[in-house]
Amino acid sequence: MSKQISVIGTGYVGLVTGTGLADFGNRVICVDVDKAKIDMLNNGQIPIYEPGLKELVDKNFREGRLSFTTDIGRAIKETEVVFIGVGTPSKDNGEADLSYVETVVESIAKNLDGYKVIVTKSTVPVGTNRWIKQAIIEEAGKEDFDVVSNPEFLREGRAVHDVFHPDRVVIGYESERAKEIIQDIYKALYIIETPFLFCNLETAELIKYACNAFLATKITFINQIANLCEAVGADVHKVAKGMGMDGRISPKFLHPGPGYGGSCFPKDTKALVDIGNRYNVSMSLVKEVVSSNEKQKARMVQKLEKLFEGELKDKRIGILGLAFKAETDDMRESPSIIVIEELLKRGAKVVAHDPQAMENAKAIFGDSIEYADSEYKAMNNSDAIMILTEWNQYRSLDLEMAKKLMKGNIILDTRNLIELERARELGFICEGVGRK
Structure with a gap:
């Protein structure tokens, strides 16, 4: 009924x-x-x-x-x-x-x-x-x-x-x-x-927080492993695949990137730490997840700085992807916010594209950045491009077209969407996350 x-x-x-x-x-x-x-x-x-x-x-x-x-x-x-x-x-x-x-x-x-x-x-x-x-x-x-x-x-x-x-x-x-x-x-x-x-009521309430905190922990873990892979010369995708073959671990949420965002993981991990504090129970692991995730977002800008050998002032950076993940226009706690803010602090000029999140981005950044109505217009005359969201259309970028449009030759692919070897063959200085 x-x-x-x-x-x-x-x-x-x-x-x-x-x-x-x-x-x-x-x-x-x-x-x-x-x-x-x-x-x-x-x-x-x-x-x-x-x-x-x-x-x-x-x-x-x-x-x-x-x-x-x-x-x-x-x-x-x-x-x-x-x-x-x-x-x-x-x-x-x-x-x-x-x-x-x-x-x-x-x-x-x-x-x-x-x-x-x-x-x-x-x-x-x-x-x-x-x-x-x-x-x-x-x-x-x-x-x-x-x-x-x-x-x-x-x-x-x-x-x-x-x-x-x-x-x-x-x-x-x-x-x-x-x-x-x-x-x-x-x-x-x-x-x-x-x-x-x-x-009971308390169990239901805690299940939600426990699930989101655990998934956020998996993301943070693989990001730390990715950072280690870069240092030692390992391939994070192979590491993640090897981990995911273990039925106790599963391959889900083992995808390295610029850190998690959105309406749930950031606020729920912080709230779980707060709940622990109120009941005098240490949530030290979740607390570290929160801290590490914020560092991962900022680390993307540091990676770009290294590719430019430390100088971002007056560099034109094309940002591909603003939403915290694909198939949404949600920019709440998106890594792109931290990345763009840090780029602007360093004197860079930002032109951004996203298939769905442009209006939400304008509410955040106003006229402090430029907005492009296609990914290729975002690349035009840019010194570098950063891929921040895993939209399918960015997986099949025309790299030859990008080479013609860009002033520079740097690509930082924080979602590991493009073929690094193919990009390098075309003369790009190209880097992903957890891959040399």
């Missing part, structure tokens, strides 16, 4: 989750305080780039299962299940900022007019769901509701796939009534035998 659901927040998590739940056959109201965003969605546009998402939004909107509003009170009153899908960014001290969650909880308490299941999709520190329960009881003076922790594991660029084919669904719960309602919502996933993990 389909459920009446509201999803508070139409950012990355809320919009993808709400649309997926609608496609499962539920009736979903997506809510946001940003009227411009809601107007955009009601007019057939979406505020983020995610492959396949617009088509899915259009379909469910057209078929009447998905709607958008700024009226949070009405949405809560009209639905039995309320998903919280707002952001939890990092504060300056690494702690998760729960101010958006607190605002939503206040609205839920004010509009609690019958039994509801309140589902936390947002990534929140351990203990938050128990706080949500207590806060609503105190504000509303009612206990006729349940709180469920249902963390998201959506990969940007693959989020639509992940909604319909998740590795697992984690449900932290306390009442059987709430458990049955959540199972009903996700019935479509039961049919394809998706694994479900039922646990």
